[in-house]
Amino acid sequence: MSFQSTGKFDLVICDIDGCLSPESHAPINESALSRIAEHNRKAVVLSDRPLITLCSGRPISFVEAMCRFIHNTKIPCIGENGVWLYAPAVNVFEMDSAITNEHLEAVHDASKLLREKYQASGVVEQPGKSAAVTLYHPDTEYLRSIMPEIRAELADRGWPFRVSMTWFYINCDLQHVNKATGIARLFAKTDIDPARTAAIGDTLADKFMADSVSFFACPANADPEIQKSASYVSPYDEIDGVLDILRKLDGE
Ligand SMILES: [Mg+2]
Incomplete structure (x- = not known):
């Protein structure tokens, strides 16, 4: 090419x-x-x-x-x-x-945890991602407010994510x-x-x-x-x- x-x-x-x-x-x-x-x-x-x-x-x-x-x-x-x-x-x-089965398992586990914790508040995972978890909520200020605790939740479990905010989404991407x-x-x-x-x-x-x-x-x-x-x-x-x-x- x-x-x-x-x-x-x-x-x-x-x-x-x-x-x-x-x-x-x-x-x-x-x-x-x-x-x-x-x-x-x-x-x-x-x-x-x-x-x-x-x-x-x-x-x-x-x-x-x-x-x-x-x-x-x-x-x-x-x-x-x-x-x-x-x-x-x-x-x-x-x-x-460089994305291993273990990384994909961490993504799956993070998706499950975040769904359990935040689905009731109206947080939705963007469909179609394979090795990342992206979260959306119509109230961007609310989404922004939960980002620090999401970052801490994933870090506490030793999962290798980089958590960042775009204008309207929280991205949990594999660190590497x-x-x-x-x-x-x-x-x-x-x-x-x-x-x-x-x-x-x-x-x-x-x-x-x-x-x-x-x-x-x-x-x-x-x-x-x-x-x-x-x-x-x-x-x-x-x-x-x-x-x-x-x-x-x-x-x-
Ligand atoms: Mg852009």
């Missing part, structure tokens, strides 16, 4: 929520998304611009669907914060081989798997040169992306903390910001 452009960058690795799709559950801006697809079609035909792939905490089935929407037919995308790679060129899903390990696997499977890659993200979990590439950018809606890691912050929100960043990269 390979891709090289005649521009300064070969690959842009883009987060989904808060970047290509709204952070909320609002509809996706399909006309803007179609411009991302057009960008990728031209990249494949003309090799004059970077290809855009995805790196998201979302379940890999959601990421696969987005990968097909944006017409990335070449380079793997990353789901579940590094747990999965999906290679669109060959239609292959691959879980990180993150967006950087996913991107490292992507680089190992392709001939992409990290020095010729850029990334776009909007929350602190995307620091793992910023540290893996040579140019990191944020849309205007990004968390002020992650903006500190960016070489460029677009004045536009979400996908309009991504389109602006792509124009910026074309000019680099």
Whole structure:
């Protein structure tokens, strides 16, 4: 699997929520998304611009669907914060081989414990994850309030989780798997040169992306903390910001 452009960058690795799709559950801006697809079609035909792939905490089935929407037919995308790679060129899903059966048992046990403790309060586990537990509640302040005790509960049992908060979710991810390990696997499977890659993200979990590439950018809606890691912050929100960043990269 390979891709090289005649521009300064070969690959842009883009987060989904808060970047290509709204952070909320609002509809996706399909006309803007179609411009991302057009960008990728031209990249494949003309090799004059970077290809855009995805790196998201979302379940890999959601990421696969987005990968097909944006017409990335070449380079793997990353789901579940590094747990999965999906290679669109060959239609292959691959879980990180550093995830053992013992890790999967800890995920299962954590899911069971958190369901027992918080289901009655209306906390729901996001469906479709394989090696992580993601929790949602319509009252984000309530969700935020229980995060410290969830982190302590999992640590007390010696389970190897990194507990973090996105805008609307609590992510309990395996400690040794993150967006950087996913991107490292992507680089190992392709001939992409990290020095010729850029990334776009909007929350602190995307620091793992910023540290893996040579140019990191944020849309205007990004968390002020992650903006500190960016070489460029677009004045536009979400996908309009991504389109602006792509124009910026074309000019680099
Ligand atoms: Mg995001």
